[in-house]
Amino acid sequence: MQGEVLIIGGGLIGSSIAWRLAQKGARVTIADAGNLGGEASPAGAGMLSPGAEFDKPSVWLDLGLESMRLYPAFVEELQAETGIDTDFRMFHPDDGIVDPAALLRALRCACESRNVRIMREQVTAVEPREHAAVVIAAGAWSGQVRVQNVTLPAVVPIKGHLIGFELEPGALGPVRRHGETYVLQRSSGFLIAGSNEQDIGFDRTVDAAICRDIHRRAAQLFPPLEHATPATSWIGFRPRSAEGDAPHVRRVEGTNVWLAYGHYRNGILLTPVTAQRIADEIHS
Numbered sequence: 103m104q105g106e107v108l109i110i111g112g113g114l115i116g117s118s119i120a121w122r123l124a125q126k127g128a129r130v131t132i133a134d135a136g137n138l139g140g141e142a143s144p145a146g147a148g149m150l151s152p153g154a155e156f157d158k159p160s161v162w163l164d165l166g167l168e169s170m171r172l173y174p175a176f177v178e179e180l181q182a183e184t185g186i187d188t189d190f191r192m193f194h195p196d197d198g199i200v201d202p203a204a205l206l207r208a209l210r211c212a213c214e215s216r217n218v219r220i221m222r223e224q225v226t227a228v229e230p231r232e233h234a235a236v237v238i239a240a241g242a243w244s245g246q247v248r249v250q251n252v253t254l255p256a257v258v259p260i261k262g263h264l265i266g267f268e269l270e271p272g273a274l275g276p277v278r279r280h281g282e283t284y285v286l287q288r289s290s291g292f293l294i295a296g297s298n299e300q301d302i303g304f305d306r307t308v309d310a311a312i313c314r315d316i317h318r319r320a321a322q323l324f325p326p327l328e329h330a331t332p333a334t335s336w337i338g339f340r341p342r343s344a345e346g347d348a349p350h351v352r353r354v355e356g357t358n359v360w361l362a363y364g365h366y367r368n369g370i371l372l373t374p375v376t377a378q379r380i381a382d383e384i385h386s
């Protein structure tokens with residue numbers, strides 16, 4: 103393959119594509135506007151639950167099940183390359199959890215050791231002819247990048263809150279969820295409760311009333327939380343395609359531009375399948 107692949111955005115989606123391409127011997131650069139993956143990816147909870155998320159046949163369900171099948175080998179290979187434990191656990195064949203911040207650290211480490219160039223740069227416009235391939239993986243900001251001769255499908259940021267508690271390891275067991283409320287626990291004991299959805303743009307305020315409501319709902323699922331005090335709370339922006347349909351994981355016809363965004367509530371789940379599909383198309 104001649105020339106370098108430019109990946110715009112270094113969240114889980116961009117970093118995993120970079121890793122897979124670098125494994126195939128491609129020259130890869132990631133340009134990330136912030137601190138490589140400081141947005142939705144490390145903010146997410148890390149539930150891997152295609153069965154619970156999608157209750158009818160859909161592209162989402164097919165992608166989710168395929169990605170879930172890829173997950174064990176994906177994290178094992180990443181751990182073998184980096185030595186970083188991603189706290190991946192499966193409770194049932196189609197239900198598991200992973201620590202997305204640890205996954206992102208491992209991907210960064212794997213990319214660096216395979217000589218992926220990582221630049222801190224906000225890309226506003228790109229000329230695809232200057233690269234072997236360009237991948238748009240800027241999450242909820244993807245629609246803001248101007249690509250010469252290509253109109254990118256729009257994407258909407260869907261804000262979500264999470265709260266965290268320091269508890270004894272093993273206090274919870276498997277994930278509990280009901281509607282948009284869920285609780286899950288990392289091996290360290292850190293317990294995460296979520297969530298909500300707001301279509302209000304890139305507003306980074308952490309709303310105390312929403313956090314209290316999540317706490318109340320989470321305590322119904324796991325009563326020991328009723329008298330526990332949250333240690334922290336945070337927000338993130340889920341990238342949802344403007345039409346609300348399946349994520350954009352494809353080549354823009356007739357160009358050397360690939361889309362890898364719009365994963366909405368399931369980008370952590372869909373990381374392995376997205377990385378494999380895009381990397382295989384770019385460098386078969």
Ligand SMILES: Cc1cc2nc3c(=O)[nH]c(=O)nc-3n(C[C@H](O)[C@H](O)[C@H](O)COP(=O)(O)OP(=O)(O)OC[C@H]3O[C@@H](n4cnc5c(N)ncnc54)[C@H](O)[C@@H]3O)c2cc1C
Binds near residue numbers: 114337363
């Ligand atoms: C509260 C919450 C809970 C969630 N829980 C889960 C869950 O349990 N399971 C699950 O599967 N998913 C979950 N998600 C969804 C998941 O986090 C996202 O779908 C996924 O992280 C999207 O990854 P990404 O790499 O596309 O985007 P991001 O992680 O947002 O990465 C985009 C990157 O692009 C960079 N960027 C932006 N603009 C530019 C630019 N112009 N130039 C260069 N770089 C740019 C940003 O700095 C950022 O690093 C959750 C999300 C939220 C907010």
